[in-house]
Amino acid sequence: MIPPPDIIVRKVREARLGLRIDEHVxxxxxxxxxxxxxxxxxxxQDADNLAWQISRWDEGWHNL
Structure with a gap:
């Protein structure tokens, strides 16, 4: 079963932010x-800010 598009978009954004966090570290x-x-x-601080964004998505804040 293919997940809904909004889940796919969120996972892609999280992955991109994860790569950006790695670069900052x-x-x-x-x-x-x-x-x-x-x-x-x-x-x-930049890495921490990106991690905060991911945590907000986990809480349901998708409009960042």
């Missing part, structure tokens, strides 16, 4: 190793 580690703590903190 990768850059966070790079900046941290380089001693650029301000930039590292920005990347970590």
């Amino acid at each position: 990768r850059r966070y580690r790079m900046y941290l190793k380089s001693g650029l703590l301000g930039k590292a903190e920005e990347e970590l």
